[in-house]
Amino acid sequence: MLLHLLSNSLVMVYQYLFGPVPSRRLGVSLGIDLVPHKTCSYNCIYCECGKTTELTTERAEYYSTDAIILEIDDYLSTHPKLDFITFSGSGEPTLHSGMGRIARHIRENFPEYRIALLTNGSLLTDPAVRAEAADVHVVVPSMDAVSESVFKKIDRPCSSISAADVLSGLITFRKEFKGEIWLEIFIVPGLNDTEEELLFLRDAIAEIRPDRVQLNALDRPGIYDWITTPTKEEMEIIADSLGFPGIDIVEGLQSRSDIASFSQDVRESILGTIRRRPCTIDDLSRILGLHPNEVRKYIDPLLAEGCITEERETRGIFYRPR
Numbered sequence: 001m002l003l004h005l006l007s008n009s010l011v012m013v014y015q016y017l018f019g020p021v022p023s024r025r026l027g028v029s030l031g032i033d034l035v036p037h038k039t040c041s042y043n044c045i046y047c048e049c050g051k052t053t054e055l056t057t058e059r060a061e062y063y064s065t066d067a068i069i070l071e072i073d074d075y076l077s078t079h080p081k082l083d084f085i086t087f088s089g090s091g092e093p094t095l096h097s098g099m100g101r102i103a104r105h106i107r108e109n110f111p112e113y114r115i116a117l118l119t120n121g122s123l124l125t126d127p128a129v130r131a132e133a134a135d136v137h138v139v140v141p142s143m144d145a146v147s148e149s150v151f152k153k154i155d156r157p158c159s160s161i162s163a164a165d166v167l168s169g170l171i172t173f174r175k176e177f178k179g180e181i182w183l184e185i186f187i188v189p190g191l192n193d194t195e196e197e198l199l200f201l202r203d204a205i206a207e208i209r210p211d212r213v214q215l216n217a218l219d220r221p222g223i224y225d226w227i228t229t230p231t232k233e234e235m236e237i238i239a240d241s242l243g244f245p246g247i248d249i250v251e252g253l254q255s256r257s258d259i260a261s262f263s264q265d266v267r268e269s270i271l272g273t274i275r276r277r278p279c280t281i282d283d284l285s286r287i288l289g290l291h292p293n294e295v296r297k298y299i300d301p302l303l304a305e306g307c308i309t310e311e312r313e314t315r316g317i318f319y320r321p322r
Contacts, residue, residue: 016068017075018089018291025140025182025214025250026084026116030075031293033089034096035062037282041092041122043156044144046186046218046227049090049292050282050316056095057123057158065098069105076110084138088118089293095123100132107135116140122161124169130176139177140214141170142184145192146200154188170208183210184250187217187238189228198241205244214248215239225312266290270298271321274308278318 018031036054039062043052072085085106087093094117103115114137121141123129133139143166145151151163174181185201187193192201205213215238218229230238232249239247266288273279273287281299285292299319302308308319 014071014075014291016063017071018293019297020080020082021293021297023084023086025184025248026086026138028082029084029086029088029116030080030082031086031088032068032072032093032102033291033293034068034087034093034099034102035089035091037090037292039091039095040120041095041158041161042120044120044186045154045156045224046188048296052091054091055158057160059095059097059123059126059129061097062095065096065101068098068102072102072106073109076106076113082113084116085113086116086118087136088116089291092120092122093117094119094129094133100135103132103135114138120155121166121170121173122157124173125165126169130169130173133173134177134179136179138180138182139173140182140184141173142186143167143170143201143204143208144186144188145197146204147197150192150197154186154191167204167207170204174208174210180212181208181210182212182214183208184214184216185242187215187230187235189230189234193230193234193238195241198238202241202243205242210244212246212248213242213244214250216250266294267298267302270295271302271307274319275321278311278320280316280318282316284319 016033018033020028020030023029038049038052039054039056040052041055041057043055087099093099106113106115116138117133117136118140121143124141144154146163146167148163183205215235217235218227235249239249269288270284273284279287281292281295284290284295303310306322309322310317310319
């Protein structure tokens with residue numbers, strides 16, 4: 001934790017917490033980032049955080065568990081209004097070996113808050129990971145494909161991970177887990193929206209028995225510009241084909257500027273930096289000392305308001321003043 005000077009105002013900056021941010025699935029969510037950017041067991045072609053730089057299945061204490069808990073205690077002591085506290089961020093949170101301890105700490109000391117885990121589900125084959133996730137209220141695992149070939153094209157996992165193992169882990173987790181499972185399927189047109197793949201997904205959903213199924217699609221630029229966003233009508237057809245009652249099609253965000261933690265000083269600092277030179281999210285994060293997901297909280301409304309534009313270049317998405 002530190003106090004950072006932005007636009008002549010002191011702003012509290014956390015190293016492991018970000019937000020609160022409005023989530024299309026979880027409402028107002030305080031994020032907890034457990035692993036360094038971009039440490040993950042997948043290298044998904046649609047990831048908004050960019051390409052995976054540390055592709056691994058090795059669990060470790062990537063950041064000090066004690067330090068993360070210290071930040072949580074400091075922030076939650078102010079009794080913020082939140083819908084969820086969410087393990088998410090720059091990589092796969094279940095890779096952090098202290099995740100279970102952190103979840104238990106929140107439940108025991110701040111029982112008024114619900115905890116969510118956003119995970120690719122790849123480590124749920126591990127009984128230790130399933131045991132640690134037991135203290136979470138809602139687990140949102142992803143399953144983008146069942147066939148091995150499509151799974152590898154979309155999620156590009158570590159070589160030790162197979163689609164069959166991921167499905168088996170999810171089925172076992174469902175049998176043990178007492179909380180809610182919201183299964184996410186990210187639609188990549190031309191890959192997992194074929195009749196064959198949707199039939200595989202339909203059968204998998206029936207085996208996993210999630211509480212909800214959520215269809216997601218690209219909301220902001222990913223790694224590759226050839227990935228398109230399905231129309232609302234196409235998403236509805238896909239939802240109907242999966243045979244699960246009341247599938248959620250993830251869409252619509254409340255304005256990020258309506259979030260209580262939204263700072264006009266941070267907004268102006270981001271705008272001022274971009275006016276001096278075009279920047280990526282990572283550039284702004286490094287220059288301003290903010291978490292990348294915290295920067296995104298301000299970039300989205302600036303884009304929506306027409307204050308800035310985005311342009312894909314070799315090093316990533318650059319933001320410029322309009």
